[in-house]
Amino acid sequence: MTPTGAACAHHPDVSAVATCMRCGTFLCGDCTELVGESPCCAPCVALLRKEARPSRVVQVALALNVVGLACLPCSLALPLPTLVAGLAGVVLGMRELRRIARGEGAERGRNQARVTAALGGLNLGLAAGWMTVLWFGDFRT
Ligand SMILES: [Zn+2]
Numbered sequence: 001m002t003p004t005g006a007a008c009a010h011h012p013d014v015s016a017v018a019t020c021m022r023c024g025t026f027l028c029g030d031c032t033e034l035v036g037e038s039p040c041c042a043p044c045v046a047l048l049r050k051e052a053r054p055s056r057v058v059q060v061a062l063a064l065n066v067v068g069l070a071c072l073p074c075s076l077a078l079p080l081p082t083l084v085a086g087l088a089g090v091v092l093g094m095r096e097l098r099r100i101a102r103g104e105g106a107e108r109g110r111n112q113a114r115v116t117a118a119l120g121g122l123n124l125g126l127a128a129g130w131m132t133v134l135w136f137g138d139f140r141t
């Protein structure tokens with residue numbers, strides 16, 4: 001949608017080149033931000049970012065890590081579920097934090113991503129410790 005003859009809502013001297021896809025405000029080139037392919041005004045971009053849902057992938061990784069932590073005491077010499085969950089938590093949590101820092105991820109998901117990465121690290125550490133203790137124990141018997 002390209003309005004003709006309309007001026008930017010924030011710069012009355014500059015003619016608008018686009019309208020915000022959400023609120024319909026006239027925007028000049030400087031005021032236009034892109035969400036995907038659609039032009040959007042700055043307040044709406046901020047709003048959309050705030051309303052965006054936290055990443056589903058991170059939620060799954062977080063759940064995996066809780067399960068992995070709970071599984072550790074009943075796993076055998078190789079705590080595979082805990083290792084896999086820990087690795088997924090660290091990788092996905094860090095990736096989501098980077099996306100949020102770039103403004104691509106949901107701001108609300110920041111804490112969740114942090115917890116996921118931290119829990120993933122904890123799981124990796126515990127799994128490594130678990131294996132060390134078990135294998136060390138094996139050597140002695
Ligand atoms: Zn808008």
Ligand SMILES: [Zn+2]
Nearest residue numbers: 008011028031
């Ligand atoms: Zn403008």
